[in-house]
Amino acid sequence: xxxxxxxxxxxxxxxxxxxxxxxxxxxxxxxxxxxxxxxxxxxxxxxxxxxxxxxxxxxxxxxxxxxxxxxxxxxxxxxxxxxxxxxxxxxxxxxx
Amino acid sequence: xxxxxxxxxxxxxxxxxxxxxxxxxxxxxxxxxxxxxxxxxxxxxxxxxxxxxxxxxxxxxxxxxxxxxxxxxxxxxxxxxxxxxxxxxxxxxxxxxxxxxxxxxxxxxxxxxxxxxxxxxxxxxxxxxxxxxxxxxxxxxxxxxxxxxxxxxxxxxxxxxxxxxxxxxxxxxxxxxxxxxxxxxxxxxxxxxxxxxxxxxxxxxxxxxxxxxxxxxxxxxxxxxxxxxxxxxxxxxxxxxxxxxxxxxxxxxxxxxxxxxxxxxxxxxxxxxxxxxxxxxxxxxxxxxxxxxxxxxxxxxxxxxxxxxxxxxxxxxxxxxxxxxxxxxxxxxxxxxxxxxxxxxxxxxxxxxxxxxxxxxxxxxxxxxxxxxxxxxxxxxxxxxxxxxxx
Ligand code: SF4
Ligand code: SF4
Numbered sequence: 001x002x003x004x005x006x007x008x009x010x011x012x013x014x015x016x017x018x019x020x021x022x023x024x025x026x027x028x029x030x031x032x033x034x035x036x037x038x039x040x041x042x043x044x045x046x047x048x049x050x051x052x053x054x055x056x057x058x059x060x061x062x063x064x065x066x067x068x069x070x071x072x073x074x075x076x077x078x079x080x081x082x083x084x085x086x087x088x089x090x091x092x093x094x095x096x
Numbered sequence: 097x098x099x100x101x102x103x104x105x106x107x108x109x110x111x112x113x114x115x116x117x118x119x120x121x122x123x124x125x126x127x128x129x130x131x132x133x134x135x136x137x138x139x140x141x142x143x144x145x146x147x148x149x150x151x152x153x154x155x156x157x158x159x160x161x162x163x164x165x166x167x168x169x170x171x172x173x174x175x176x177x178x179x180x181x182x183x184x185x186x187x188x189x190x191x192x193x194x195x196x197x198x199x200x201x202x203x204x205x206x207x208x209x210x211x212x213x214x215x216x217x218x219x220x221x222x223x224x225x226x227x228x229x230x231x232x233x234x235x236x237x238x239x240x241x242x243x244x245x246x247x248x249x250x251x252x253x254x255x256x257x258x259x260x261x262x263x264x265x266x267x268x269x270x271x272x273x274x275x276x277x278x279x280x281x282x283x284x285x286x287x288x289x290x291x292x293x294x295x296x297x298x299x300x301x302x303x304x305x306x307x308x309x310x311x312x313x314x315x316x317x318x319x320x321x322x323x324x325x326x327x328x329x330x331x332x333x334x335x336x337x338x339x340x341x342x343x344x345x346x347x348x349x350x351x352x353x354x355x356x357x358x359x360x361x362x363x364x365x366x367x368x369x370x371x372x373x374x375x376x377x378x379x380x381x382x383x384x385x386x387x388x389x390x391x392x393x394x395x396x397x398x399x400x401x402x403x404x405x406x407x408x409x410x411x412x413x414x415x416x417x418x419x420x421x422x423x424x425x426x427x428x429x430x431x432x433x434x435x436x437x438x439x440x441x442x443x444x445x446x447x448x449x450x451x452x453x454x455x456x457x458x459x460x461x462x463x464x465x466x467x468x469x470x471x472x473x474x475x476x477x478x479x480x481x482x483x484x485x486x487x
Contacts, residue, residue, distance in 0.1 A: 005311045010318040011319070015195050017194070017308060017319075018304050019303035019304075020294070
């Protein structure tokens with residue numbers, strides 16, 4: 001299904017809701033489950049990548065400067081990265 | 097030529113599944129279904145049927161194994177009864193919503209407690225909304241014919257839905273009847289090989305039974321509902337084609353001396369046979385009564401029912417299950433709902449009887465009709481009448 005999630009009609013559903021296309025979970029916006037978001041103070045970051053390894057959502061990527069940063073489309077705000085970061089780069093802030 | 101042979105109905109079902117060349121049978125024995133799966137186990141063990149027989153540890157596992165087999169494109173059969181059907185319950189929904197064409201014989205049995213191995217329709221009624229096609233049969237010939245039709249309907253790529261073929265425990269399952277089993281060469285052109293469109297296949301991987309968040313769940317359920325509704329055309333078409341080939345015709349609602357009848361009785365399953373005899377007797381006495389037999393329970397044949405009762409003054413429905421705390425028996429409630437918005441409709445009287453193997457005799461049917469007519473004239477303080485209970 002190459003349509004956006006809110007454009008899929010019942011007629012587009014495969015037999016038995018079978019998923020024929022690999023990787024379509026990437027369309028699924030888990031970011032709107034979040035009540036807190038990670039915020040970064042990269043001056044303390046040692047680029048150890050522990051946050052990326054621990055993130056259960058697999059949504060932390062390296063940015064152009066080599067720092068590890070979440071993708072808010074998927075981040076569920078669980079706070080595991082903030083808890084595991086050895087140098088306390090990450091703090092969880094309430095979403096407005 | 098196909099021969100008419102006397103055999104136990106359960107054995108005949110096994111023989112038909114063999115002739116349909118099922119690939120996988122996963123089943124757990126339970127009274128009164130046991131003879132069906134015992135016979136199939138024998139046929140597989142002695143090499144007469146080239147199939148996998150999976151002797152599972154429960155009905156929940158039986159249905160789960162059937163899902164896997166069917167998803168791999170195998171022609172899949174199972175059978176159960178009563179408590180066994182209820183233990184399958186959650187998996188039944190998965191079979192229909194994953195559109196897996198499993199065929200299951202359900203040997204209708206009352207539900208515990210108290211423990212009963214005898215027949216009524218409470219097991220079937222509890223599965224009303226599972227999304228399965230459900231066909232009721234009256235005698236051995238009808239069961240065998242409908243097992244064959246069920247494979248063809250279920251596996252039709254326009255349908256792809258699981259089917260329950262219901263038969264009454266003991267009254268049908270354990271009776272020795274003269275049954276015509278078609279020749280293998282007559283079956284092969286009627287039942288093409290199963291061609292499931294998207295089977296589990298390592299070279300073309302798919303994900304089945306996936307996660308459906310709120311943005312997609314409604315669409316998946318509506319697709320399923322539309323498909324079940326549309327399956328009515330295929331069911332009717334397959335029955336017609338079966339009749340043209342084998343000479344026995346089946347319809348969603350069947351009529352017996354009902355065309356000009358002012359009073360109609362409606363039954364399901366093996367009690368229809370007794371009801372026909374009762375109708376003959378009442379007709380001979382000059383009473384204007386007829387019988388409707390509801391063969392297809394799901395998808396419910398709304399239009400056929402509306403048409404069938406259009407000219408009648410009274411409709412007396414016998415349910416063989418209670419809907420606890422509900423208005424009527426489940427079948428009568430459905431029929432009342434179907435007729436509610438019709439401008440002309442008969443007066444409808446609901447009876448519940450024949451529970452847990454209690455017989456309804458010809459005399460009982462005469463009593464039910466007489467009592468039903470009295471209620472249409474004088475009314476009743478009850479929403480439905482329970483027939484034969486000792487006060
Ligand atoms: S808050 Fe949870 S989901 Fe979001 S980036 Fe951190 S570990 Fe991943
Ligand atoms: S765990 Fe902390 S220090 Fe390590 S990469 Fe992530 S943010 Fe930087």
